[in-house]
Amino acid sequence: MTEHSLWRFSRALHRAINERRYEDLEALIDEDVDWAIYGPIDMFPFLGARRGREAVIEVIRQIAEHVRVHRFDRETIMLGEESASSMLRYSLTALDSLKPISLRIAHFAQFRAGRLFNLRVLVDTFDLVEQALGRPIHLPKMASFA
């Protein structure tokens, strides 16, 4: 049984982010990859949609400039033949401030011939924004939507 594409991609992604080594990663991304990490792109320009290998490598470079992956725990995982989804808890370090950032994400990945072809990532964005701001955002208690 060959190794699932997710494991190869995951290792290469973390190597890219933590060691800024991109050569393995490039071989594991489809030329026409469709990539989206949903979130407030005004605050975090490396979130949002990207299309094509070059744009995706570039955005991973931007992510690598901002954070290091300290550890991650895969809380849930589903593997298909050429697909995978998981929920993960990341412990990141913000490179400028050396502040810890703790983040839960969910991803859905599709592979084609072993290469990442489609990625959708959802992040608990409010939690991320508060940690990045370094302070809580005051929220009204909503008995209802305003």
Next chain:
Amino acid sequence: MTEHSLWRFSRALHRAINERRYEDLEALIDEDVDWAIYGPIDMFPFLGARRGREAVIEVIRQIAEHVRVHRFDRETIMLGEESASSMLRYSLTALDSLKPISLRIAHFAQFRAGRLFNLRVLVDTFDLVEQALGRPIHLPKMASFA
């Protein structure tokens, strides 16, 4: 081939939220269900963790008091024998204000004997908070984390 537990659960959940009919849903939830929708519980008391069927039915009642499901699109889905994950885009109506709320969520569900046993839901919470507030939250552009 019998119908996947996800479809039964999904129909019963939407019937519970939109029509406040809970009888189908109760039969589809394990007595010891472990349930979590991650998000700011100070603002939305119906988010957070719940344990056991009674607590889960109660939180679904609370959700039903606040929103109606106008429509939903399942953007990605993975089905296992007793598990399922998907990313969905929901169009909700806030019942008090009749405001539309558009929301992307990811869920991971595990079933046991056809009943929901574990549910983890991640929401694009910053987007949700802004829509509930009815105004954008001003964010600094972060070249880096503060």
